[in-house]
Amino acid sequence: MTSNASRRDIFRTAGTAFVGAALAGLPQRRAFAQGAMPAASGEMLRLSANENPYGPSESAKQAMTAALSEGWKYATSEMPALAKLIAEREGLTPEHVMITEGSAEILRVVALLYGSSGSEMISARPTFEQAPGYAEKTGGELVWVDLDKDMKHDLAGMEGRITNKTGLIYVCNPNNPTATMMPAKDLRSFVGAVNTRAMVLVDEAYIDLVDDPAGSAMVDQVRAGKNVIIARTFSKIHGMAGLRLGFALARPDIIKRMNAVRMSSPNKMGLVAGLASYQDKEFMATSKKLVRECLNMTCKTFDELGLKYTKSQANFVMFDTGKPMREFSTAMRQKNIAVGRPFPPYDTWCRVSMGRLEQMPQFIDALRAHFKKV
Missing domain, CATH: 3.90.1150.10 (Aspartate Aminotransferase, domain 1)
Structure with a gap:
């Protein structure tokens, strides 16, 4: 003792x-x-x-405090301002960006558009379950592919499960719950090989925490016009989980389709906090x-x-x-x-x-x- x-x-x-x-x-x-x-x-x-x-950062807290007196206003200017900031950093146009109430909304919208009503959605297991769960609730068929021996996505196994019914392929990178990361070259090659057969949703909630965020992100696939949607969030590196703010990156025609079925909009406090935090390197x-x-x-x-x-x-x-x-x-x-x-x-x-x-x-x-x- x-x-x-x-x-x-x-x-x-x-x-x-x-x-x-x-x-x-x-x-x-x-x-x-x-x-x-x-x-x-x-x-x-x-x-x-x-x-x-x-989080939130001091700059985000100050921005929210300053905006409290304007809580009676709709957030009509903050969403385009944030989209412009993100587009400039990512080498895209604002039309490539959709600002959302957390990244969970992106996952639900994409699952609804591409993984529901009899379509198949391919996903690793285990992974973050928001998108697969919503696809299943809206009539989609889930095709699970177990992680490999290193607890990473089995990309070859996922590609091998594609059929003419496949509408959506989901990759969470880094993966939740394993925290493992697919090498960027492998994932980039995978997206290039499968995006003509199904929409690819890459969940990059934790991308800002990896060793090489710029080199690991799949935004270059968006710039190349591929059938790929990237989901990002302010909940992790920005420490704003309770403020519910995220954004999607995709071709403008895909963003337009997603906006047509969006279910909510971010609140003003989350948006002003996001504008401040996004610039707080x-x-x-x-x-x-x-x-x-x-x-x-x-x-x-x-x-x-x-x-x-x-x-x-x-x-x-x-x-x-x-x-x-x-x-x-x-x-x-x-x-x-x-x-x-x-x-x-x-x-x-x-x-x-x-x-x-x-x-x-x-x-x-x-x-x-x-x-x-x-």
Whole structure:
């Protein structure tokens, strides 16, 4: 008992020192950390939904505060202004951009247009289920293709399942829940090979968190006029999950068709926050760096405990608990930590999202205590 307690105390002290040193490195980190403490006793630490707890940025908060008095107005100018900004950065025209209420709306609209009413939709398994789920609800037929041995998309397997009924192919890259990334050259080759046979939807929710965002994104396929739709979100790198803002990139004729069946529009607060955050490169860089440091800290602990895990290119990681994942999830909840749900067929694997840098020792302490017992 004494030695176990000592180890926990040593880790907690070391973890606190590491966090303090890391936060001292950048001026903006200290601002990020203000008021950010580990979850209080009785408060659940949220490591379950792939949120970015560093957002919204200060610039986004200031923009929302300034716009509060104009909350009575419809957001008629902000949507085209944001579309223009995005188009300029991506080398497109505003007609290539659709601003949406989160990227989930894009996934539903595309599933409705190309994957419903008897059409087939090909998707990896497991993956983010918004688009496949909506296609199924609207009469589509799902064709699941299991991930490969590296827990990445089996692109050859997906291509081999295309039929004359296939209307939509969905690729989440990086993939949720595995956090794995398809090499850009492989995905680019895949899009080139299959886009004449079906619409390709590439979900790039986490693209800003990868090693090489510009080189990994499929926007060049949009510029080339391919049958491809890219979904992006402000929920991850921008830390705006609760403000519901996203955008799609596609050929103008595809965007026009999508706009015709859109189901909602973003609110003014989300749009003004998005306009500010999209231009706040310092916030995005600092946020990404802190997420990476959380991942490094967590993965080093996995190595120490001999646990298998995926190579993450996102703000979460998946690791093998060695037993039914729900056992680990229950144990964490008893310590006021919420982790991800099971994702069949990886029933022993757990997805854990990154919290703030100063919060992660709480999870790591619980992780070590759990697996030392096991």
